Amino acid sequence: MDWLGDNAWAVWLGLGVTLGVAELFSLDLILLMLAAGALVGMVAGLLSAPVVVQILVAAATSVAMLALVRPSLVKRLHTGPELKLGHSRLVGKQGVVLQEITGIAAGRVRVAEEDWTALPYDDTLTIAAGETVEVLEIRGATAYVHPVLRLES
Incomplete structure (x- = not known):
């Protein structure tokens, strides 16, 4: 358990990569936003923040990405250029x-x-x-x- 506390960043990295790969199959951009949160949790882990802080930072980032970034990305992807034919x-x-x-x-x-x-x-x-x-x-x-x-x- 001591290794996990010292290397929580590696768990966050693994979670971020796993969510990123899973996003390739779902294409909903939800898992990508969660992966971004996991990567921010990894950065907090690299800065030796306590695990509780890492979890809170990762959760806050994920929620912010889902609420602020995802809607504009989905809108941009679903509306193509206006073509005059x-x-x-x-x-x-x-x-x-x-x-x-x-x-x-x-x-x-x-x-x-x-x-x-x-x-x-x-x-x-x-x-x-x-x-x-x-x-x-x-x-x-x-x-x-x-x-x-x-x-x-």
């Missing part, structure tokens, strides 16, 4: 007018290296070829665009 990825992008666009006659724009049939979002506008436009909406195969204002120098 299809035509919606072009909304907000800028392009160049290839053929004049009016409210009456559709023109052509090049957006993201693709040519699109385009109409002005405001059907009272006429947008000349060479102008820079922003795509505000895609309906079917038509991009609804608005000219980007340029500051004159």
Whole structure:
């Protein structure tokens, strides 16, 4: 029993490694938080703290990790990046007018290296070829665009 009191850090290390390996099978992040507590208990053991203090420190760390760290990690892991697929990825992008666009006659724009049939979002506008436009909406195969204002120098 004397060895266990002198080498409690080794027990904490073994517990931490065991919980870490078990986490690989559960993937709930609960055992990982408990392993972190065990490793903090190991540090307390290396600093020659009494066993009761080691247990309290390990328990407090585990509870803190479960309450403070785990929720944000779970949220981050369960919500991936927002992917814009299809035509919606072009909304907000800028392009160049290839053929004049009016409210009456559709023109052509090049957006993201693709040519699109385009109409002005405001059907009272006429947008000349060479102008820079922003795509505000895609309906079917038509991009609804608005000219980007340029500051004159």
